Amino acid sequence: MSIRTEVKGAAYWITIDNPKRKNAISNKMWTELCEAMEEADGMDEILLTVFTGAGEFYSSGNDFSPAEAAKADQSDLDYEAGYSRFMRRLIRHTKVIIGLVNGPSIGIACTTLGLFDYVVCSDLAYFSTPFPSIGFCPEGTASVVFARIMGTSNASEMMLFGEPISAAKALNHGLVSHVYPTAEFHQKAISLVEKFAKLPKHSVLASKELCRGQKWRREMLSIHNEEYDLLRKLTMDENTIHLIMQKFSKSKM
Template structure:
């Protein structure tokens, strides 16, 4: 099983369930997450959509192993790969989107948190966007969201120089709203959501529509599409193809 979805109370849950691979996102997992986001958005009685991971990791980001990934294909404008589809859905999501970061988050799993409405993390979490290590560029809207949230130097430390953001730093800069102890993370996250669910649905969704209004969505779509074009160009370069192959193809290591 790769992604589990279920409804509990007024929350639609999307749980990444690939713990043996640190919840690395495969093609099927992207399909399942996108389907879950669509179902959550259309669900008649839910107010919240919660995304979390199973095991020690929230998600190690995109699965670049040869069995799952073809860099040349990802460069094609005729192919809409999983990260692009998932990011667009997160921007356009109408329900209140909660990121429950149970452990480390890498790449697209880290960048898309800044598009969510409220994020909490475990004290063992950290956030890493090692784009230059594989010859790509920022994704998931992070070229706009990260500088806005954490300031240009810290954002560039992550996006350009592969510096990771620790849980306390993420709280201090506002990427996350709370830190829970790892051992109690699942229980405290559920208790937090149960408290949220006591609030009036119509008011919450109306408030979100003001905060994440059409102007915000248009701005983020513009940033996102610019990033998509840039990263496609990177995927099309021989240098990037070689870096990804050397880093993730164990047969050539």
């Protein structure tokens, strides 16, 4: 399991590569994602930072296996979850962020899409935020951003009730810009990135900064901090611990 990176022209590709676990993101992989984001941001020749998944899933989100959970200590005030470190880098990222959602996108892998600049998906993708089933709250700034993208009622269906949406609904709700047939997705996605990578870098990045500059970043960081503070409290709640153990016990792995 790892995060694979590759530079192709003006595009920095980041691939979540843990197909045996539906591209669940481990603590080690969060660190690798942070390092990849920093590297892409520091490269003058890069215009686009591109995320996709290996295999059939985009990502099933955070790895909640017992081995990974044992590495976290939410009661330690100095502890910061890997996804939180990644969030700060995602919000501050200066390159154009593109999501190529090749399959199901769950939890933090889904909610962070609202921070991307451009997202397309395959017709077999679906988007799931199963927070109620594990006693969690929305994260990835989705508590605010999803309502702005798709409207309050549609966002509440996902955030409060944990209802997944299909690729078609994601397109209708404005979460993605295009839905491509799975058989064509890989080639369509590559062609799209190659097309955008040819645009004048200085102009596109200046436009991104105009749309998502320091005021936007301050707001998103504030939303993330509120979500993370609540999530830490919920993670230590006995009801949440019971739900997580029930759902992610070894017998169900």
